Amino acid sequence: MTRSVPKYLVPVALLALACTLVSTYDPSPLQDFCVAINSSTSTGLNTLGISLARIDFASYGLNPPHTHPRGIEIIVVAEGTLYGGFVTSNTDNRLFAKVLNKGDVFVFPVGLIHFQLNMGKTNAVAFASLSSQSPRVITIANAVFGSNPLINPDVLTKAFQVDENVVNYLQKQFWSDNNN
The missing domain is CATH 2.60.120.10 (Jelly Rolls)
Structure with missing residues (x-):
């Protein structure tokens, strides 16, 4: 004996999957708040x-x-x-x-x-x-011209349609930390 799947079950399953994917983007904090007390001169609330x-x-x-x-x-x-x-x-x-x-x-x-x-x-x-x-x-410029190791200049000259000297110049500039 075969059973047919109710027609409403597929849309409900897809909706549940979509909600799961959306909720995993930036999860809710595990607690209501956390008072930062690492320093006597600064305070703040975390996990909000x-x-x-x-x-x-x-x-x-x-x-x-x-x-x-x-x-x-x-x-x-x-x-x-x-x-x-x-x-x-x-x-x-x-x-x-x-x-x-x-x-x-x-x-x-x-x-x-x-x-x-x-x-x-x-x-x-x-x-x-x-x-x-x-x-x-x-920061876009830091990521593109300050990568470690450097992106091959051939890629950047074609992507930005500029001379290789321009790419070399930009890659030699001081680029601050891009991981903040």
């Missing part, structure tokens, strides 16, 4: 599933193109004027950018390349909130 940062920009300073593979970033400009934007991926590589003044808010979607540039002669300050306690950051 968010990150916060203050970004101080020098005159015409740049937060270079980078991505956060595990978190959405929201910035609020506290002082100065910033030019911020992000580029869509796997579509038309469209730039969404805006000049941001004091009090303005801008959202950078998870995983998309984005940047901020101080547009003024004075310092600027922004506060960033990220939707993950471990959003990671990958």
